[in-house]
Amino acid sequence: MTYDSIANETEDDLLRTLVTVMRELESSVEDSRKALLALDLAGIERGTQDHLALVRKIDSLLQRRRTIVAGGRFEGTTSAGFPSLLPELDEELRQSQMRISDALRLQSALLVRARHKLRVLANMLAGPARPYGPPPAQNSGLTNSSARQLRRENLESCRA
Amino acid sequence: MSSLNASLATALSGLIAEQGALQTTTNNVSNVNTPGYSRQQPVLVSSDPVVVDPLTFGTGVTLQSVESIRDPILESRIQQETQGQGQFGSLASALQQTQVNFSSNSGDIGTSISNFFDSINQLSTNPADLSLRQGVLTSAGNLATSLNTTANNLTQQRSNLDLSVVQTVSQINQFTQQIAQLNGQISTLQNVGQNAGTFIDQRTQLIDQLSSLVDVSVIPSDNTITLTTANGTSLVTGQQSFQLQTQANSSGLHDIYAQGVDITSTIASGLVGGTLQARDQQIPAIQSQLDSLAAGLANSVNGVQAGGFDLNGVRGTNLFTPPPISGVGAAATISVAITDPALIAASSDGRAGSNGNAEAMYALRNQAVISGQSPTDYYSGVIFNVGNATANAVAEQSASALVLQQLNDQRASISGVSLDQEAANMVQYQQAYSASAQVISTINSMMQTVINMKTS
Secondary structure (H helix, E strand, O other): OOHHHHHHOOHHHHHHHHHHHHHHHHHHHHHHHHHHHOOOHHHHHHHHHHHHHHHHHHHHHHHHHHHHHHOOOOOOEOOOOOEOOHHHHHHHHHHHHHHHHHHHHHHHHHHHHHHHHHHHHHHHHHOOOOOOOOOOOOOOOOOHHHHHHHHHHHHHHHHO | OOOHHHHHHHHHHHHHHHHHHHHHHHHHHHOOOOOOOOOEEEEEEEOOOEEEOOEEEOOOEEEEEEEEOOOHHHHHHHHHHHHHHHHHHHHHHHHHHHHHOOOOOOOOHHHHHHHHHHHHHHHHHOOOOHHHHHHHHHHHHHHHHHHHHHHHHHHHHHHHHHHHHHHHHHHHHHHHHHHHHHHHHHHHHHHOOOOOHHHHHHHHHHHHHHHOOOOEEEEEEOOEEEEEEOOOOEEEEOOEEOOEEEEEOOOOOEEEEEOOEEOHHHOOOHHHHHHHHHHHHHHHHHHHHHHHHHHHHHHHHHHHHHOOEOOOOOEOOOOEOOOOOOOOOHHHHOOEOOOOHHHOOOEOOOOOOOOHHHHHHHHHHHOOOEOOEOHHHHHHHHHHHHHHHHHHHHHHHHHHHHHHHHHHHHHHHHHOOOHHHHHHHHHHHHHHHHHHHHHHHHHHHHHHHHHHHHHO
16 A cells, blocks of 8 residues: 555555455454464474464554544545445454454463363373483492582582 | 104194284274274283203294283373363353353443443433332333342252252262172183283273362272372272262262262372362352342442432331342342332432432442442443453363373274274284294195105
């Protein structure tokens, strides 16, 4: 969009763009859910990047909307001269927000379950063997006094 | 060297084993639509060989066992997720019913608060007008009624949920009893080396159903299982089941006891867990917020009333009945304390035309009189909390349903009957059976040759 077109942009035009971006976000959240259910890590990552980009876009659009409202550029018509559809667009935007909110709640609940599943898998893979590292060697040749000396040196190096 | 009779016995073992394998396939195909059925497969092993120096001869095949195909880890995850689905299903259902009390309509609390303050605003334009004064009393009555109705509905809902707890405990007891019986049958069969697959399937299905009601842990041991609640209280140990009991507490609601110990607070999931969460946590929290709203409104309005003068020039008295000091039950009991419209203290100086106190009363609309918020904002917060809790419960329920669907699909791919696979197995066993029969026919022919050789 050029500077001039931005300058002539009405709240109607902007809301239309906002609704379109919100739909993209809805679709992106849905894709992320599918990726999460399939444990498709690349898909989850891609979805997160998409969400971030779309949220930034929405932020910028909302900022512009504030500017337009402050500048009093709402005159009941679109930039192309059509009658304003503000109430309808606002309602569509509200519905879209609710759908996204519900989808994100679902995504959050699924993420909790996926994390639980991964934790169980990690525990299974780790197994019960040697969770605290190798046991100290028997007869390692370290006398009590030399062991104390070693510990003291370690402590001092940590303090340093 | 092996005799023809030995060869005949070997071929016969093949016939018997393939017949058994075919029987297993037939059973699988018959149960293709049986819920909870795990497909079975024959375990064929070669029979012990005989040594006839210097050679060793095989003695055929034995159908050692018929085993059911199951994944215990998957079963465990299904049971866990079933518990979650039961919990969030009942919680979402309860909260959706609660939410109905807060939906916007002409008699809801939010509208009643607005109408009440609007009527006071109108009164301030003409404080001596009796019809406007009556309007204030009517709107105050409507506000009190809407608070009473909502509070009573919530109390009624808690009673209904309590009834559901009692009924569900009875269902749990039936399931644990059946599981204990099945444990006995499985144990008996397995101790004599028989296949208990069908009973194990039935038990797994019952455990799934039990999991949807309460959080249970399954601990397998030799040929049997032990079921415990979340806090480790036994529900089933081998062939013995331990019944849960319900007992009414001081507030009239039922607590759940296992072997004399109150385990109500330890039940976190399953239908009972969700119902208890709604009954003992979510709804009481909403009731408490409504009580704060009712008490805050009544105290602040009564306070302003006491600072003004009525139409007769007398100090104002309470407009609403004073709420209990603790605030508990304020929403259920709030009512309008006066019936005479002249007793509304609209005047700030005792003159009939003064509207100073009416304006002060109207100003309460935007004053932080309830926990640092205005009445409207506080009520919006209550609605938000109810909506948020409902939406979260619904989302959790949907997530559980999605995950459970996935897990059930996985179970079906492992334990379910595939008709294609069974058809292939059937052809395989049929051909092996035919081949064994052909061998018997050949041996028969050879024997005939031997007999004829001796007679000729």
